[in-house]
Amino acid sequence: MKTYWIKLPPRTRALGVFLATFVLAMLGFSITGGLEQVDLLFGIYIGGLTTYFLARWGTFATRVALILPGQELTTYEKFRKNPGRRRHGPAEPAEFIDPDEANEELLPDDRVIGVFHNKEAAAYPLAALGVREVSNEEYGDTPVVVTWSPVTYSARAFFAKVGDKDAVTLGAHTHTVFNSPAMPNNDGSTFIQFTGQAATGPLTGWSLNQIPVITTTWAAWEKAHPDTEVMSTEGGPEADVFENYYANDRNGIHSLAPKDKRLHGKDIVLGLDIKGDIKAFSYPGLIEKPLVEETLGGTPILVLQERSSATAVAFSRRIDGRTLNFKGQNKNPHRRSAESTASGEGERLDYEPWLIEDKQTGSSWRAITGECIEGELKGSQLKMLPAMTGFWFAWSRFYQDAPLFGAIGEYEESTPKR
Incomplete structure (x- = not known):
């Protein structure tokens, strides 16, 4: 019955809710006494108001059939129009x-x-x-x-x-x-x-x-x-106009609080889907443990977080038929709070890349590119995996109940260190 209802055209569902609310209001008025003209007007008002607020919440939005990643059954999700006037980007092609x-x-x-x-x-x-x-x-x-x-x-x-x-x-x-x-x-x-x-x-x-x-x-x-x-910023804003949004508590244009409470809605995750084996790695968890080795979908993986550039990336640990293990080689300092946005405010240290070292040969690798820059394996390249960034409120809807590294309580939210 629920599937039949949500597959109906939006206007049909809205009309159904309006009529049902109106009839219930009339029944309520008739129980308390005879119906008068003002009761009819009030019933129309109640039906219209109920329909309006449900429409604002997206109850009557068009639905699209999807099989979400890692799921087998088809679900019908809201296909919602952007609120307000459409904002147009720069008219000229990007330079x-x-x-x-x-x-x-x-x-x-x-x-x-x-x-x-x-x-x-x-x-x-x-x-x-x-x-x-x-x-x-x-x-x-x-x-x-x-x-x-x-x-x-x-x-x-x-x-x-x-x-x-x-x-x-x-x-x-x-x-x-x-x-x-x-x-x-x-x-x-x-x-x-x-x-x-x-x-x-x-x-x-x-x-x-x-x-x-x-x-x-x-x-x-x-x-x-x-x-x-x-890509040049010419013709558009010089800074990221969404910085305030990143920092506030609003979960999307159509506010969508996460049902999965393992993280806060605006926590960022790096997600992987390898042959249907899905896992997310939270940025807060990776900041505390910036080098993680696991096997996912039969692939030995390496997940890294270069703290100074707030860069999370994932690689396969397999090179020429053998699997490598890694450890950090130089310092991987935390970012200070003044460095957490792109605003340009606050004192900054010159950027130095984080290097890692494989335990098998002692070769040095650049963390964010997977390129071996010194040692026996110099010139080799770890295969970068198509990892996906996203806010938790969105990831946890598309990849429901997927395993998570770095959930709240698994790491300590410490004061950033130098």
């Missing part, structure tokens, strides 16, 4: 500049999304991509779409191909699922940014394959990729 020009636009601690694919590196400042939402690119001959959702704090890049179909070209969203943008394709399909699933249109049921991205500071990315291209 890409070299690092010297980028240093005139960006502060060392400004946050960027970094993509390294087909031996090409590009950085997308949150200030630039936050208002554009999506950038349709080509890395070599490979069509790639790079996306950012500040509402769910999710950076995603996808191969822009589905089977033998034409390349996908995504645009700015007008609807959301669990607060995640549903980005429209040219053919009328919409893809959920958080998971890459097509929720509506002719490609419904297909999913885009992810490629690895990281969210880090401009200083850290430039140090790792000195020849990178950078």
Whole structure:
């Protein structure tokens, strides 16, 4: 019965609620005495008011059929329209500049999304991509779409191909699922940014394959990729306009408090889905234990948190048929509170990359890139995994009941140390 109800058109459900409320009001008035004209008007008022507030809460929103990651049964989730007027990003196509020009636009601690694919590196400042939402690119001959959702704090890049179909070209969203943008394709399909699933249109049921991205500071990315291209902030805001939102308690545009209380709603996690084996690693937990070795989906993995750049990343520990184990090599200092935003305020130390060392050969590796820079394995590269950042209120809805490293109570919230 519930499935039948939510599959009805939104206006039909709204009319049903209005009529049911009106009839109940009339029954109540008739029990207390005879019906008068004022009772009819009051019944209409009660029915209208009830319907209005339920509409505001999304009760009558269109539903889309989804099979959530790690689940087997189809669920029908709200496909909600953005409230208020639509905000348009910069009218001009994005310009890409070299690092010297980028240093005139960006502060060392400004946050960027970094993509390294087909031996090409590009950085997308949150200030630039936050208002554009999506950038349709080509890395070599490979069509790639790079996306950012500040509402769910999710950076995603996808191969822009589905089977033998034409390349996908995504645009700015007008609807959301669990607060995640549903980005429209040219053919009328919409893809959920958080998971890459097509929720509506002719490609419904297909999913885009992810490629690895990281969210880090401009200083850290430039140090790792000195020849990178950078999306210019020209034509848009110079700073990330969503910084206040990141710091407040609001869980999305359509407020969505997490049902799963293992973390606070705005805690950030790094999630992995390897062959259906799913696990999330909380940033608070990784700050306290910044090097984690596990096996997930049959793959030996390494999850790292470079504290100075607030960068979490995941790699496979397998190199040329053997599995490596790692330990920290140099200091991995905590960030001070003044360094926790991209505002440019407060004193900062010069960025120095965190290095790790494998126990088998003693070779040195750069933590945020997985590149071996010294020792027997110099020149080797750990395979970066397509890990997913996101606020807990969104992750825990899409990846329900998935295992979690670093839940509240598993780590101590200590005062940042130098």
